Amino acid sequence: MRITFWASLLLALFSFQTAQADDPVPSPNNPPVVRTAAKSWAPLEVQSPSGAHYSVWVTRDASIPVGATPDNIEFVAKIRNRVIVFIDSYPSISGGMSYCQAGHERFLRIASIARPLAIETFHVKVESCRDNIELASPGIEWLPESATLRIHWLQGPDGSGTPEARSIHIGPDAKPD
Numbered sequence: 001m002r003i004t005f006w007a008s009l010l011l012a013l014f015s016f017q018t019a020q021a022d023d024p025v026p027s028p029n030n031p032p033v034v035r036t037a038a039k040s041w042a043p044l045e046v047q048s049p050s051g052a053h054y055s056v057w058v059t060r061d062a063s064i065p066v067g068a069t070p071d072n073i074e075f076v077a078k079i080r081n082r083v084i085v086f087i088d089s090y091p092s093i094s095g096g097m098s099y100c101q102a103g104h105e106r107f108l109r110i111a112s113i114a115r116p117l118a119i120e121t122f123h124v125k126v127e128s129c130r131d132n133i134e135l136a137s138p139g140i141e142w143l144p145e146s147a148t149l150r151i152h153w154l155q156g157p158d159g160s161g162t163p164e165a166r167s168i169h170i171g172p173d174a175k176p177d
Contacts, residue, residue, distance in 0.1 A: 103129025
């Protein structure tokens with residue numbers, strides 16, 4: 001009986017040590033593997049200043065780790081009980097050599113709330129450590145009379161690293177015109 005016990009224990013310890021030796025050890029030259037949430041959908045809870053809650057399904061981006069929750073959601077506007085506009089922010093996936101370890105990814109989103117399940121109809125990345133997108137100050141301006149958003153970037157999302165500006169008029173179907 002004792003021999004069987006000791007043999008089983010040694011076998012278990014040997015297999016445990018072998019499994020650990022095969023796992024890569026995170027280091028500055030070998031960062032831990034982080035899965036991204038690219039091309040996936042995630043639910044967000046958005047609260048308006050009046051206290052109304054909206055559950056919105058939004059698309060995820062490759063620069064956000066899987067399972068990451070927003071660290072900030074800013075409510076921008078509500079249009080005739082049919083559309084909400086908000087900005088959500090997430091920590092960036094950190095890279096080697098301290099790249100983007102304190103960075104953020106921010107998205108401007110438009111969602112239709114005409115049905116019980118709110119659905120994102122448009123989004124644009126407004127700030128990104130990973131993609132070098134930077135807003136000007138003030139970067140986002142809401143014009144309620146015309147249901148128009150104005151966005152001003154120091155480095156825009158078109159990828160050229162140059163200033164960019166967009167005006168987005170939101171139609172009654174919650175989609176930009």
